Every structure is written in structure tokens, then in C-alpha cells.
Amino acid sequence: MLHTRNLLTTLFSCLFSQALYAENSASETDYFQDFPVVLSASRLSQPLSEAPNAMSVIDRKMITASGFRSIPDLFKLVPGMYVSYYKGGQAIVSYHGSSDQYARRMQVLIDGRSVYMAPASTVDWANLPITIDDIERIEVIRGPAAASHGANSTQGVISITTRDAGAIHGRQLSLTRGAKGINDVAARFGHHGEQLDYRMTVAYSADNGYDNLTAPPNSLTLAQATAGGLLNNSNDSNQARMLNYRADYHPNGIDRFDIQFGFNRDVQTAGWTDSFGNPNHDLISNSNYAQLGWIRALDNSDEFSARYYHMGQQQSELFTVLTPATNTTQTSRDEIELQHTVHLTESNRLVYGGAWRRDQVAGQGYSPALFFIYGASPTYSSSLSTNEYRLFAHDEWRINQQLLLNTGAMLERDGLGHENLSPRVAVNYHLTPQHTLRMGASVAYRTPALAELHYRQLNPGVLLVPSQTITSPGLVPEKVLSREIGYLGEFSALATSLDLRVFSDQLGQGVYVGATKFENGYTAAYQGIEATIKHSMGDNSDLTANFAHELAHSNAAALTIGPGLLSTTDVQATSTPRNSASLLYSRRFSHDVSFSTAYYYQDALQAYMRNTVDHQSMQRRTDIRLAKVFNQGNGVKGEVALVLQNVFDMKYSEYVANNVFNRRSYVTLTLNW
Template sequence: MSHSAYFKRLTPAALAFFVGLAYGPCAAQAQGSADDVFTQDLPLVLTASRLAQPVSEAPSAVTVIDRQMIVASGFRTVPELMRLVPGMYVGFVDANRPVVSLHGSSDEYAHRMQVLIDGRSAYLPPFGGVHWADLPLLTEDIERIEVVRGPSSASHGANSFYGVINIISRDAADQTGTSVSASGGHAADALVRFGRTAGNFDYRVSLGYRSDRGLDNFVLNDRNATRVVNFRGNYHPSATDSVDIQMGSSDGVYGLGIEGRPEDAFRNTTARSDFQQFSWLHVWPSGDESKLTYSRASRRSRDPYICIDSEVCENKVIGKTAAEGFTTRDVYTRRHDLELQNTMQWGANNRLVWGADLRSDHADFPLLFARPYTVNPWQFFVHNEWRLPKSAVFNIGTMLEDDGMGNRSHSPRASLNYHVSPEHTLRIGVSTATRSPVMSEAFIAADNTIWGGAYVPPTLALTPERVVSREIGYIGELRQLGLSVEARLYNESVRNLIWWDKCVELSRCADGFANLLAAEYQGLEVTAKFRWDEGRNFLIANYARQHASARMDAFPTQYFHPVIGGAVKDFYDSKYLALFPQSAPLNSGSLLLSMALADTWRLSTGYYFRDQVRVLDVAEDVTPEYSMHRIDMRLAKTFKFEQGRQAEVAVVVQNLNRDDYPKYGTVNRVAEVPFTRRAWLTAALHF
């Protein structure tokens, strides 16, 4: 059965499922007064539209990973926390470089997922991805993570293509006192944090150390260690003004290299990241708000021994030593960003948020570019929330932007959220998004060999990728049962996907980039949350079923060449089009159970499963990631003392059942390395 036929069959069934939930026996439960008939216990989210809205009134599906879930999961990093999001892929290139993406866009750089930290983009040139390993932020300082599952360029611009991850850190006023913690075992972490309140100024300082010894094998050099410093201060000069100051940095050492591959020798790379962010919020007498934010982020990295000529590195060239094929790779990237946002109340039934953003992106990458490049994008956004009758909310918005490389686009979005009853909401929406070319695609130098071969600039100017998403959603909040349910049925059509243009230069069969592919994604995502004992215990279940397909949207340069055209066509048919459906696992999901065993004991168990998947930059002769069925466990004991002091000892075991599933590997030597059982013990003191 084709994917489109499957989706057509699935749609009526899903509609019946949603309507049945909305009009089932629970719909007849207590209605409440006219004033609170549509107030629910659902969490407020900020990311979907830039307005504070309950998830039942947001224009897109949103997953909220709160502080309780972060602790219960036992995860130490943000990428691992994404396993709690339905439909999200989490992998590690050669075991130690995290990859996070929705749908089938699961290559190492994953440029189609916007990542924000307190509204500041962590998306850096030249590859447009996120360097997860050295984010200058500690998991212990995260309040919650909001994940918009669907195109969101209308609110957050190009590259919010399949969704947005917004990491929201804890407010300084909520972290007063001193905390120290240390971990030992497979992970060896340490944290010292102190916070104070002094009149109208609150501040928090966190010093952290993260380290991981990898998969404990001799095939990969995948150990890593990162030092993190993070500061947040809140200054309140008046009742109508507040200033938020954030800054931080990270210094890390990250192992690279694969045993038996001289062109990928064991070595230690280094990276330093830093950021500064200053926000001023003013509340006008009318209650409207204006917020001005400036942020700066930079990253400097060094690979001391990167191969730029694989034949020489493998000692296959007479007259040259293997060392002559290696060099040092130094990369420096920087971003400046200035944003103004205004939120206005237009009468009792209408809210508007609008603003503008100016940005400057700079990259200096001598092995990839002929010279340093700077681009200066700008954006203008507007979103309107309009309450029609009492039971409906209409969201409409768009983003107009210039990517600084000659492309200008707009990304409209609209949704209608209808409250069938106080506890049941249906959502129908259409959204669009763009993904602008990144520097590494647009400005690649003709003489570079950084990926082990020859590459040339695009023969035609690259244009933004574009996606159109249609979805039907259901949100239910059965408060008397302690149960909430969210489901989403979607279809996404992608055009102008930027892909490798094979042998664009015939003399040396050098590759380039071009807008070549079109893709189609269909799926169903469901989340259910059950809380009892006044929220002390909870069970959260996620499930996603996905289909992906692709076709040629344009022809590669040599597609009809009389000599190599047949080989080029076979290359795309066998390496991309035929393998594309494997880029999204058919079924995936998670279960997270957290229970208080007694006043001072807590047990959490996570189950994570995923069908087989093949990342798009993995060739057909490389072992795919086989299905995963993994169980994690966290057991914690709390000790309470006088004056509010307390301590906690916790043990975390990952892959308790020893599923030993293989990892994302670009070659078989790595793809056959399993993820084995891991464990560590953490002790923390708060005073």
C-alpha cells in the first residue's frame, strides 16, 4: 500500500477516533460556570505563537517536558530528553555526536529543527545545526522544554522547518540557596550552584563539569568532558520594568576517531562556546508589553588532525607520508541578534504579538570557504489570537524574512481550535515553513576536500526549501480522572529539498548542492498523561507512527549525460529514493513511570522503543539502526534535615534490560558497536 493511500485510509479512522473522544461518555461531565467553562488544568506554553496559551488553544501540537519529567528520566543531556517527544529521532553519530530531529531529517547537522534557549537561537553557522555536546547550559538549570511538533516559521523564522525545541531555564528567584552534587560511574559529573536575592536583584551562578567515558570499547574514541559556567540575574527596578541578564560559556574536549581507519585517526578535538543575552521587559499602563532582547553567541573549535586527502592519509600515494594528508581544522562562528517583540490586547477577544529581528551571522572556516563570510538576515513577524464565539479560538500569523543571501520569503499559518466541551478540544490547522540554505551549502569553496572528496559551489543559486503541513488534532483534559490526552494526525509536503548534486563537475566527479528532492511525510502522534496522588505519581505514554517517501523535484546536472547519466540516475534511485522510507521509523514511542514508594523513596522507570531506521547520510551497504527496546531506571532516596536542608542519593541505570541495540554509524565498523548497559550514582546536597 502506498503512503498516500495509507494516509487516506487512516484519515477517516482518525477523525472517528477524535470525534469519539470528544463526544464520548466523558464529554457529559460537569460543565462549570460560564466564566470558567473553558479554563483547564493544561499547561501554558509560550513557544507555539509567542503568546502564553494553554496547549488546547495553541496553533500547533506542543509537548511539554517539565521539571518532574526531567528528574524522573535520569537523562543527563537535552538530546536524550527528546526521547520523551512522540516522533522525535535521537541518535549519536559514531556514538558521541548527538543528532535530534523530527521525521526523516535525521542527518548529523539536522538543519531543519530550530533550537532555542530562553528564546535565543542555538542554531549556528556554517552548517546550521546545533552543537549539543557543548551547550553552555546544565540540565539541572532547566525548568521545562517546550517542543512544537510542526512547522513554526510563522513565529520563529526559517529553519523552524519541522518544529521548534525551546529550552526554558529556571528563574534566578527560584534557585536561591546552595546546591552541590557529584556523580560517579559511567558518567562523572559535578555541580556547584548558588543563588541569592538582594532587594530587587536575584541572581544564580552554576558551575558544572560533565564527562562520559563512551561505550567502553576499542573501536571508537568517544570519551568527552565539558566544563560549564552559567549566570542568570533578574533586576526589577520598578513594578513595570524588569531586566534579565544571562551569560555562560563551555570548554570541552571530545574524542574522535575509528579504529582501523587511518583517515579517521584517534584524536581529541576541543571546542569553546559562550553567549550573552540581555532582555528588557516593559509593561505599559494598558497591560500591553514590549520586550527588547540582544544576544551574542560564538563558538571556536579545533580538530588537530583532520584528513584532507584520504589517499595520502591511508599511505597509498608513493612519495608522500601519511602525515602529509592531515592538517589542523580551526573554525570560528559568531552570531549577533537584536529582537523587539510587542504584545497587545485588542479588546476582550483579541490578542496580537508582533515584532522584528535583525541578525548577523559570521563564519571563518578556512578548509571549507575561500574567505570568511557574514550574512545579515532580518525578520518581521505578526500573530493574532482571535476568540470567535465562546467556544472557538482562531490563530493566524506569518513571518516575512530575508535570509541575507538573496532570498526573501513569507510563512503563513492558521488554525482553528474548537472547544467541543470544557474538557475536549479539536484543532485543525495549516502551516508553512522555509529552510534557507546554510553557508556550507551556498559558499562551499571549489578546492575543498573536507569530507574526503572533491566539492564545488552550486551551479545554480540555491533557494529556500518549503513545507506545507496540514493537521487535525485533539486535546482532552479529564480532570476527574487525572488524565490528559493529545493526538495529532498530519500530512507534510516538502519541496526544493537541498541535496547533493552528484558529479556536477565531470573532470574530477566533484559534487555540489542543488534543490533536487521532494518529500512526503504522514503520521499519527499520541500522548497520554496520567497523574494521581495529587500529582506525586505519574505515567506518561507517547506513540508515533510515521511514513516517509521522496521523489525527484528537479534533475541533477548530469542526470541526462550520455556517458554517466545512467550511473547518476542509479545513484539517486538506490542511495536516496529507495532508502528514504527508512529514514523515519515506522513505529516509535516511550513510557515514563514515576512513583513515590514512601515519603523519602522514589522510583522511575522509562521504556523507549523504535523500529529500524537508517539515517539519510548512511549508505545502503552500512548496517542500519535496528529496532530498540530499552529500559532505564532511576531510584532515589531523600534525606531531610533542619532549616530546609536536604540531601539525595540516586542511582541511574540505562539499558537495564541490555537490549544492546546498534548505534548510528557512518561505516560498518561503528554501526556494529552496541549501546550496552550504563550506570552511575549521584549524591546531591541542597542548603
């Protein structure tokens, strides 16, 4: 009882000691030093308590403690995020519950480079030319952020920052072996110099995906499972070979050049054993990127930056539909962005800039079955391109010591000729230096993907080869209106921080698959609460807990999805988990031994894809990581780590019910010299 009274007293004192706030009015840095500094929300460097959006930060320490080897899995540590798998190598990462397999409403950046690609405007997570160990930190904006990052940011933004060019000085070799055919090898080397830092990673990653099902999942009968195609996943492996390079050249005290390039070759098995138009076969992807950035430091802590990048991807598949058939697509993106950060006054900062982007898509296909069955041409091809232009600005005005106003907007002209203005406004009020309230509202748009505009109905295989002509005329961008109230608190006496968010998002003009084409007319609403609690138990132990409670509904049940056919379910309501949570605990027992464990929970839901066939049961999963550092002498140091996933073997199904996640394990050996 005494402990409870002391706890309440501490909380009350922290929240309402305004006099103490005035007395300790030292510097801005002193006020917010306990909150992590973020950049992606407004494009300004801000303490988390002054950002205009709710955000989650996954740092290097959390990445290591999680034990994950797949980048998408990291987002299980973000409240409200949905992470699942369509195939072993095809991840689905979305916000506000399950989406279709392409998850087109989440912007993903790697060092500022947008990696969602045409024609589906989706992220190919298996084909990213980085490994999980190349990542230094991830900032996740929970909620629309089109005012800073444009189209495809209607659900949020994942901003991945890779490790600095000078982070590795020497050589590193990492080997991972485990169940499900897990076989990873990575070699790294780097150098830290007076004017030039660089690092390079060469890696190979492979696994066999999910086990072949021999019994019906989710308590279905054998007849139900067979009719739903749930015993057909005998083709689910993935192999990736990659190289990435990053250099930082700083010839003087004011200029810095960032040089990056990389390649990736991914071979993943695709298709299904019982599918006529999409049988088992290999999907081969080759991707590359090159990026050049320049930052010049100006007077008064102002800054000017310029960035250019190019990305390319070629994918091909060969399969049999009566006779041999093939699809090939080539996509590329070029973008130039300029940005200027300026201090207008001591209490006002402004960042503004503009960008140009060009996307190109070409596709070819050959399938004689189209002629034999439908009388259609056995060959098809297309070549499309779009140009987009963006202007953006964000202003941070410190009205007084307690009140901060964030305002910003982005004006976009998309490849369809639409001009959209995405504004955002947020007010941050500091009750004390450690306790902040935030209220914000924003509008965001999503430009229809080329695959939606140029949809080809007869498209065997996996790859989407767009039609040369527009088959869904009249499509307009989706629109999202978002409102939120947030609270951030730092309870120093308890070594605990609390992040709360209450939100309401409305989607209008949503794009859906109609009777014969893609159409606007889908609407949805999402309301919920999210929480993150972080607790430090001294220098050697940390605890992070996340929770989300969300309600969703839509007009899906009233939409026409076929000639004279109405949908009968509210797919958004059934595909959004009511509750989800994660817990990550890490402890270093000594200088040599560390331990971490994580627990993940998700309510049962109905996956977006195939109605009742792909029911996802409740997820309750526990992971463990145990690691020991050793020193071999002669400058050789290393670590051996054991990871056990789903320790208690509480099996659950993924996005497609064929994919059942059971207990698995792997061991990683890392050497540094």
C-alpha cells in the same frame, strides 16, 4: 463489564455535554486550567488547547524522573522525535525520522536565543553551556513553526527555558559517577532578593562514549563489518567544562531585566581508526554567549520587550594526513529583537515585532596532503557573513466562547537576498471546556546553510571550512507545506488527558548532495498520527505515554548522486521508523523515597548516513531511577539517586552502527545548604 460500561459513559458525557458547557460558563481561566500554559507556539501565553500547533511540554518533574544526564535524550519523551548519536558526544535530534548528522531543519532556542550555528546550521549539543539540571521546562512544537520562529523551523521548534534566577537560594553541589567513564561535577549558588535574583552554575562533565566493538553488530559477518568500517570506533570520549550565569533585576513593578552569560569548553574525540582523511584526533570547541532582555508591563496587560544576544564559537582540530594538518573555524551571531503584545479588544490579542541577525564565519585550514595527492593548494581559508531581517505578527481572535482563530505570518529576508512569507492559520473549537478540536495549515521555508552554498569538496577532518566562493549557485530555500488535525481532551473523572494529532507534511525544493554540488530537487512527504496520554494516580504517581505511527516517502531513488549514477533507495522511507513509543512512570512512595521507570521503543530503520552499513535494529530499552532524600541537619539536605539504563541489556545500535547501547548505570549525590 460494569467498569467498561462506566468508562464509556464517562467518556460520552465528557465529550458531548454541551448543555453543561453552557451552564458552567464561568471564566476563561476556569475553562482551561487543566491544560498547561505555553508560549512558544504563537509568542502569546495560551493554554495548550488554544495553541495553533501540536506541542509537548517536558517539565522539571519529568526531567528528574527520566534519569537522563544528556539533554538530547529528553526528546525521547516527545512523540515522533528521533534521537540518536553519531559519536558519543555528537547527538542527532530530528523530527520525521533520521536525517544526516547535521539535522538542519529543527529550530532550537534557549531562553529565546537561537543556538543553531553556521556554517552547517546545526546544533552542537555537546557544546551548549547549560546542564540538564539548569532546565526548568521544554516546549516542543511538533511541526513547522516558521510563522513564529523563522527559518530552520520547518520540522519544529525546541524551546528550552532555564530555571529562574531566583530558583536557587543558597548553595548546591552535585556529583555523578558511573559506567563508561561517567564523571560529572556541578556547583551552583544563588540568591533571591527584593530587586535582584541571580544564580550561577559551574560544571564539569565527562564520559567515554560507546564501548569499542570487538564483534560485528547487527548479525553482520566479520568481513562485512570490516569492509563497512564498523570496528573502528576506538576514539569516543567527551569532556566539557562550563559556566553560566543568570540574573533578574526588577527595580520597580513594571520593568524587568534579564542578564545572562556563559562559557563552555568541550573536547571530544573525533575521527575513525580506518579513515585516511579523518583519523582519530581531538576536536576542541570554545563557545560563549551574552544576553540582555528587557520587558516592560503596559496598561491592559500589554507588554513590550527587547532582547539582544551575542554568541561565539571557536573550533580547532589537529590531525595527520601523511603530514600534520589543521582546521580552525570561528563563528559568531548577533541578534536584536523587538516585540509588542497588545490587547486590541477583550476578544482579540495581537503580538508583532521584528528582528535583525548577523552571522559571521571564518575558517582556515592547512593540509599538505591536498597538494601531494590532488595537486591542490595546501592552505585554504574563507570569511563570510550574512544579514537576515524578520517581521512577524500573530493574532488570536476569540470569535465566540467555543471558537478561536489563530493567524500569523513571518516575512524574512535571508542572507541570500530571498524574501519568504511563512503564513499559518489554525482554528480551535472547544466542544466543551475540556475537549478541543484543532485544524491548522502552515507554510515554512529553510534557508540553505552556508556550508551547502559554499561547499568545499576537499575538506579533510571534521570541521567544515566553507569555500570563499559560492560552489552551489542557484540554491533556493526549501519549502514545507503542513496540514494537521488535532484533539485535546481532559477527562477529569479519570484524571487523564489525551492529545492526538494527524498530520500531512510535504517538503519541496529540498537540498541534497548532487553529483558535484548541492542542488534543489529533493521532495518528500510524511503522514502519520501521534498521541500522548497522561494519567495521574493521585498526588504521588504520574504516567505519561507517547506513540507515533508515520509513513514517509521521497524521490531520493531518482536523484543523481554522482556522474551518471542514480540513487537506488528511497532513503526517507527507510530512515523513518514506522512506529515509536515511550512510557514514563514516576511514584513517590514517601516524602523521602521516589521511583521512576521508563520504556522506549523504536522500529528498525536504515540510518540516513551510510546505506545498509548502519542498519538500526529495533530498540526496546527500559530505564530505572531510584532516589532517596535525606536531611543531615544544620541546614544540609541532599539526595542520592541510582539510575540504571537499558536494564535488561537489550543492545541496539545508534545512528552509526559502531555505537551499541548496552546496560549502564550511574549514581548522583546532591547536597543543598
